[in-house]
Amino acid sequence: MAPAQAQLPTLREALAEYAKAKKVKASSLARYESVLRTHFADWFDKPVLALKDSAFGNHCHKFAQSKGAALVDLGRGIVGSILKYVGAVHGLDIRSPFVKLGAAGLMPDRPQPRARKLNESGLPEWFKAVDSLPAVQRDYLRLILLTGLRKNEGGDIKRKDVDLAGGVLVIPETKGNKPHSLPITEPVREILERRCDGLEVDARLFDGLSADHVTEMAKRAGAPAFTLHDLRKLLASVGARLGIGDAILRRILGHAPKRGDVLHRHYVSLCEADIADPLTQLQITLTM
Structure with missing residues (x-):
C-alpha cells in the first residue's frame, strides 16, 4: 500500500x-x-x-x-x-x-546537436581577431580552445586550482559533478602564469568576464561566427584527425565512457602525464 x-x-x-x-x-x-x-x-x-x-x-x-x-x-x-x-x-x-x-509515437523527435560554425580553415582569422582583444578576453578564449573546457569551467578557475609548480590545472566542478584535471602544457603555461600573477588563492582568473559576451566581442573584432562550444568540438575533431585515441580524447574533455563500456569505466585510468604529449600535439596543431 x-x-x-x-x-x-x-x-x-x-x-x-x-x-x-x-x-x-x-x-x-x-x-x-x-x-x-x-x-x-x-x-x-x-x-x-x-x-x-x-x-x-x-x-x-x-x-x-x-x-x-x-x-x-x-x-x-x-x-x-x-x-x-x-x-x-x-x-x-x-x-x-x-x-x-x-x-504511442506522440513525442517530438529529440533535439539535434547544433552544427559547428567554426572550422579549422577559420582559425587564422579567429586568432587575428582574438589577439586584438583586451588581455583577459584574449586569454580566456585561447585557454578554452587549447583545453576544451566548457565555458563555465574555464570562467570559474581560481588561483588555487592552478598548480604551476606541479604542472596541473584542476576543475573542481564540472557538468558530470566530478573534478577534472589537465596537465599544464607549455602552450597554456604562459596564459596561466599571466592570469595567476598577483592573485589571492580564492580569486578567479577571469573575474568580471562575461562568457556570454566575449564571443560577441571577438566577432566584432573580425572573428568568424563561432560559439564557445565550437572551440571544444574543434579540439575534439582535430584530435580525432591526428589519430589520438578515444580514451585519451575523453580524458582531455572530461567525458565519461558509456555505461556499457566496462573496460574504460572500470579498468582504464589515465593521469595528467598520460595525456600531456597528445594534448601538446593537439594545441600546437591548433595554433599553427
Missing part, C-alpha cells in the same frame, strides 16, 4: 530531495525549478501522487505537442528522473506520462 498522501513530498520537495541525493549543481537545480514552476505550475506544490492522475498525463501531452524539442526533452528528463527517485525512495509506482506518449 502506498504511503498516506499527506506524508508524501510535493513535487517541489521531491525535486529538492532528488537534487541533494544526486548532488545536482545549484545552477542546474535553478534551471529545473524554473521549468517545473513555469510549465508544471499546477502540480509544483501538490504531493507527487498527483502526478499519477490523468490530468497530469493530459498536461504532459499538451506540453509535448506545443513546446520546442529542447524544452520538451528537458521537461521529460526532469519529470522522469523525479518519478524514478520517488519510486525508489518513497515506494511509489508512477510511470512517467512521457514514456507512455513516446510508446
Whole structure:
C-alpha cells in the first residue's frame, strides 16, 4: 500500500530531495525549478501522487505537442528522473506520462546537436581577431580552445586550482559533478602564469568576464561566427584527425565512457602525464 498522501513530498520537495541525493549543481537545480514552476505550475506544490492522475498525463501531452524539442526533452528528463527517485525512495509506482506518449509515437523527435560554425580553415582569422582583444578576453578564449573546457569551467578557475609548480590545472566542478584535471602544457603555461600573477588563492582568473559576451566581442573584432562550444568540438575533431585515441580524447574533455563500456569505466585510468604529449600535439596543431 502506498504511503498516506499527506506524508508524501510535493513535487517541489521531491525535486529538492532528488537534487541533494544526486548532488545536482545549484545552477542546474535553478534551471529545473524554473521549468517545473513555469510549465508544471499546477502540480509544483501538490504531493507527487498527483502526478499519477490523468490530468497530469493530459498536461504532459499538451506540453509535448506545443513546446520546442529542447524544452520538451528537458521537461521529460526532469519529470522522469523525479518519478524514478520517488519510486525508489518513497515506494511509489508512477510511470512517467512521457514514456507512455513516446510508446504511442506522440513525442517530438529529440533535439539535434547544433552544427559547428567554426572550422579549422577559420582559425587564422579567429586568432587575428582574438589577439586584438583586451588581455583577459584574449586569454580566456585561447585557454578554452587549447583545453576544451566548457565555458563555465574555464570562467570559474581560481588561483588555487592552478598548480604551476606541479604542472596541473584542476576543475573542481564540472557538468558530470566530478573534478577534472589537465596537465599544464607549455602552450597554456604562459596564459596561466599571466592570469595567476598577483592573485589571492580564492580569486578567479577571469573575474568580471562575461562568457556570454566575449564571443560577441571577438566577432566584432573580425572573428568568424563561432560559439564557445565550437572551440571544444574543434579540439575534439582535430584530435580525432591526428589519430589520438578515444580514451585519451575523453580524458582531455572530461567525458565519461558509456555505461556499457566496462573496460574504460572500470579498468582504464589515465593521469595528467598520460595525456600531456597528445594534448601538446593537439594545441600546437591548433595554433599553427
